[in-house]
Amino acid sequence: MRRVKLDRIDRRILRDLQDDGRMTNVELASRAGISAPPCLRRVRALEEAGYIRGYHADIAPEMLGFSVTIYAHVGLTSQAEADLARFEKMVGDWPEVRECHMLMGEADFLLKIVARDWDAFQRFLTSRLTSAPLVSNVKTVLVIRTRKRLPGVPIDEEPDDEDDDVEA
Numbered sequence: 001m002r003r004v005k006l007d008r009i010d011r012r013i014l015r016d017l018q019d020d021g022r023m024t025n026v027e028l029a030s031r032a033g034i035s036a037p038p039c040l041r042r043v044r045a046l047e048e049a050g051y052i053r054g055y056h057a058d059i060a061p062e063m064l065g066f067s068v069t070i071y072a073h074v075g076l077t078s079q080a081e082a083d084l085a086r087f088e089k090m091v092g093d094w095p096e097v098r099e100c101h102m103l104m105g106e107a108d109f110l111l112k113i114v115a116r117d118w119d120a121f122q123r124f125l126t127s128r129l130t131s132a133p134l135v136s137n138v139k140t141v142l143v144i145r146t147r148k149r150l151p152g153v154p155i156d157e158e159p160d161d162e163d164d165d166v167e168a
Helices: 006-017 026-033 036-048 081-092 118-129
Strands: 001-006 067-078 097-102 107-114 134-140 165-167
Touching: 006 026, 006 036, 026 036, 067 081, 067 118, 081 097, 081 107, 118 134, 134 165
Parallel strands: none
Antiparallel strands: 001 165, 067 107, 067 134, 097 107
16 A cells, blocks of 8 residues: 555645535545646646545435435344455445444444335334344434535645544
8 A cells, every 4th residue: 555645735636526526526636726737737636546435416315206215223043254244235225225324332233214205114123124134123304404415525734633644
């Protein structure tokens, strides 16, 4: 692995792309205060180093008929690594599960699940999730509304001391 030092320009590029992944390279370069060719080289280097994992459109779920969002705390009967990986693989194949996080604490996993309506979620819950191998318990919470939903992480232009050198 090579070491990558993120400077103010790299951080600005990351922040601007995180806010608008469709921004043109010319606009990105202008915001970063550099010309387009070195900006494109920096973006490619950030992609190759793994800082930029991809680009996607932020789709409004309700516009496609997905009016229900649920978070589920899932407990498993076993926390052996092979069983954790098996569960992760299984939920990875379920399109309704949009996020899967392994937790430390009372639950083993936190899932973000979308459904067209409450009945569709209940069918998913009973036919897939609670009946899945290794699942011992599921506790769900229904999202009433979302006021803030930001992708990524906060990116300052000036690196913290510990962020100065990052392995890529």
